[in-house]
Amino acid sequence: MGGAGGMPRCDAGTTATLIVFFLIGLFAGGRLRGGAVETIALTAAVDDGTPRAPSAPPAAAGQGAAGARDAPGPVVAARVPASVLGGDVPIEPKFSFVTAGATPAPRGTGGAGVDDDGGAPAGNRFAGLEKELEVLPLPRGVLPHEPAPPTTTAQVLANASLQPVLPTVFVPCCAKTGTTFLWGCTSQAFRPNFVCGSNKASEWTRQHCADRRYVLPGYRISPSGCRAERKEFFFWGGGKGEDGMHFRHRGVRWLTGMPTPLYYWQRNARACHAPSDVHRLCYDDLPADIAFENIRRARNQIEMVPADGRIHPACRKLRLKSRPPALGDPPGRLPAERIQLEVECALPWLNPRAYPGAVNMDFTPNHMSDPLTPLRLWDHLPRPRELKFVVTLRNPLKRAYSEWSMFVKWNWERVKHFGQRLDLEVAKLRACNGTIFRNPSLILTLPHKAFSAYHAKCFTGQAMEYVRNSMYIIGFRNMMRLFHADQFLVIWTEDMQVVSAADLLKAFADFTGLTFNPAVLDDRVTMSRCRTSKNGRGPNHQSFDKGMSQRDAAVLREIFAPFEDMLEVWLKHYGVRVALKDHPNVVARRARLRSRQVRQ
Numbered sequence: 001m002g003g004a005g006g007m008p009r010c011d012a013g014t015t016a017t018l019i020v021f022f023l024i025g026l027f028a029g030g031r032l033r034g035g036a037v038e039t040i041a042l043t044a045a046v047d048d049g050t051p052r053a054p055s056a057p058p059a060a061a062g063q064g065a066a067g068a069r070d071a072p073g074p075v076v077a078a079r080v081p082a083s084v085l086g087g088d089v090p091i092e093p094k095f096s097f098v099t100a101g102a103t104p105a106p107r108g109t110g111g112a113g114v115d116d117d118g119g120a121p122a123g124n125r126f127a128g129l130e131k132e133l134e135v136l137p138l139p140r141g142v143l144p145h146e147p148a149p150p151t152t153t154a155q156v157l158a159n160a161s162l163q164p165v166l167p168t169v170f171v172p173c174c175a176k177t178g179t180t181f182l183w184g185c186t187s188q189a190f191r192p193n194f195v196c197g198s199n200k201a202s203e204w205t206r207q208h209c210a211d212r213r214y215v216l217p218g219y220r221i222s223p224s225g226c227r228a229e230r231k232e233f234f235f236w237g238g239g240k241g242e243d244g245m246h247f248r249h250r251g252v253r254w255l256t257g258m259p260t261p262l263y264y265w266q267r268n269a270r271a272c273h274a275p276s277d278v279h280r281l282c283y284d285d286l287p288a289d290i291a292f293e294n295i296r297r298a299r300n301q302i303e304m305v306p307a308d309g310r311i312h313p314a315c316r317k318l319r320l321k322s323r324p325p326a327l328g329d330p331p332g333r334l335p336a337e338r339i340q341l342e343v344e345c346a347l348p349w350l351n352p353r354a355y356p357g358a359v360n361m362d363f364t365p366n367h368m369s370d371p372l373t374p375l376r377l378w379d380h381l382p383r384p385r386e387l388k389f390v391v392t393l394r395n396p397l398k399r400a401y402s403e404w405s406m407f408v409k410w411n412w413e414r415v416k417h418f419g420q421r422l423d424l425e426v427a428k429l430r431a432c433n434g435t436i437f438r439n440p441s442l443i444l445t446l447p448h449k450a451f452s453a454y455h456a457k458c459f460t461g462q463a464m465e466y467v468r469n470s471m472y473i474i475g476f477r478n479m480m481r482l483f484h485a486d487q488f489l490v491i492w493t494e495d496m497q498v499v500s501a502a503d504l505l506k507a508f509a510d511f512t513g514l515t516f517n518p519a520v521l522d523d524r525v526t527m528s529r530c531r532t533s534k535n536g537r538g539p540n541h542q543s544f545d546k547g548m549s550q551r552d553a554a555v556l557r558e559i560f561a562p563f564e565d566m567l568e569v570w571l572k573h574y575g576v577r578v579a580l581k582d583h584p585n586v587v588a589r590r591a592r593l594r595s596r597q598v599r600q
């Protein structure tokens with residue numbers, strides 16, 4: 001995270017300012033623009049209580065939840081004091097889990113020592129109560145504020161011959177779950193040279209490549225002029241830095257970049273550019289047939305207008321300070337300042353009718369923890385029902401520890417003792433809402449409006465929320481208000497470690513619709529990126545080797561236990577696919593885990 005995505009670093013002071021700024025922004029944005037905050041309220045307001053059995057066919061996007069009404073299941077009324085939300089938001093939870101007396105059985109992360117594997121918990125305090133979820137409505141696809149077209153970038157660009165390939169495959173969660181590994185492997189294995197059998201861009205067309213689907217990753221060009229894949233865009237949310245919470249403020253042209261030649265994606269294409277090339281990309285790129293002016297009318301005014309002679313919004317000008325005088329410099333003259341350009345983000349541009357197989361991916365791993373990202377994705381992307389979310393989940397303790405370790409190493413984290421940092425965050429969460437802290441099952445049973453208010457108040461989805469970003473059920477509930485269960489695939493990090501590259505790629509391809517060509521398995525470069533390390537240290541290994549203390553592990557286990565149980569209930573109930581769960585190695589891994597728990 002960040003490393004690959006180039007998230008600007010900032011110190012804790014800046015972070016605090018940004019958080020305050022964001023909260024003010026949320027309030028003002030919701031009020032002034034009828035934006036996302038208000039959208040949440042509107043969405044919740046039309047929550048009509050329609051239950052949806054997991055087997056029911058999903059409603060089409062935009063149709064709302066006003067499908068056939070099933071008879072509500074058993075209802076356990078609960079009254080929750082207004083203090084739940086720390087304010088006077090009306091709370092009328094219709095349903096509540098009966099948790100009293102339920103004895104937690106041994107579980108995936110509970111009681112089995114710090115070095116547990118992750119994965120589906122072995123026992124579940126909410127087991128048998130899944131039917132309660134039948135009465136939890138998911139008001140998906142309900143956006144009553146939807147304005148008349150043109151509403152999205154792609155629609156506006158529909159008449160242009162060249163269009164950016166916007167991302168449709170996301171890995172929205174979670175940081176430190178092996179996303180770098182998965183990116184390295186999939187962004188390589190689904191390249192058009194494998195899928196279409198040709199390294200020539202002119203042969204990636206419908207004519208040559210039929211309906212096969214391949215990946216053309218977004219890229220960036222560093223100040224030294226070299227191009228690299230961009231794994232994380234941080235465009236719709238989840239980030240922090242000098243631009244605020246995310247790069248959306250810079251306009252969609254920041255994301256799309258400038259049209260660049262398709263041969264950039266040919267294998268072995270020259271990766272480094274002369275400064276004059278980058279200059280040309282940043283200043284002269286705007287083809288006349290692209291109706292950028294129109295985009296300004298797009299929803300939420302996310303666009304900027306191109307102006308003659310102005311730098312492209314995807315480019316950044318860097319002023320390299322003059323260096324101190326050195327031996328051999330002409331007397332009395334300091335070396336001049338140098339200006340360098342970098343392209344922060346750019347997508348491939350092509351004619352979609354000629355190249356229907358091109359797919360883009362965004363692995364920004366904080367998207368799912370961010371309360372507002374799902375709405376932004378829903379709002380901005382042309383066909384939200386077609387988006388695919390591959391959710392990588394890991395033992396929450398290990399994920400939290402790895403994230404903390406990384407930020408200590410980056411020097412963003414000031415508290416160098418994991419236990420202390422943990423206590424601070426837990427205290428903050430408790431102070432934010434004591435009622436839900438004491439009875440986390442409310443997270444499943446609160447009505448949507450109350451859930452959204454709690455989520456927006458107590459979670460930001462930013463990096464460094466070590467404990468909160470491991471509470472995966474929160475993100476799922478938020479995402480599935482808009483997106484359907486069949487748009488998600490869960491992959492447990494620990495499962496990725498025990499399957500072959502071929503099995504992992506097949507699972508990814510089956511779900512995303514990308515084309516898997518077994519010939520990639522003979523390719524040395526691809527295999528070097530797809531082979532998992534058996535010692536549990538994959539790319540971007542950050543966890544400190546001495547590990548977390550028994551005390552810290554015990555605290556975390558206690559906190560995460562109900563969240564894991566709720567996650568299991570949720571995934572089962574809505575029929576969210578869990579990849580590789582019937583793979584013999586995964587079955588054996590889980591059996592080993594269970595027998596270890598029983599022994600303890």
Ligand SMILES: Nc1ncnc2c1ncn2[C@@H]1O[C@H](COP(=O)(O)OS(=O)(=O)O)[C@@H](OP(=O)(O)O)[C@H]1O
Nearest residue numbers: 001175176177178179180181402537538541542543
């Ligand atoms: N294939 C595979 N299987 C299992 N685990 C793996 C794999 N690849 C990476 N890792 C471990 O994942 C951690 C890095 O996660 P990310 O790449 O998602 O980090 S980041 O969010 O992009 O910063 C990091 O965890 P820690 O080692 O605990 O820090 C990696 O070692």
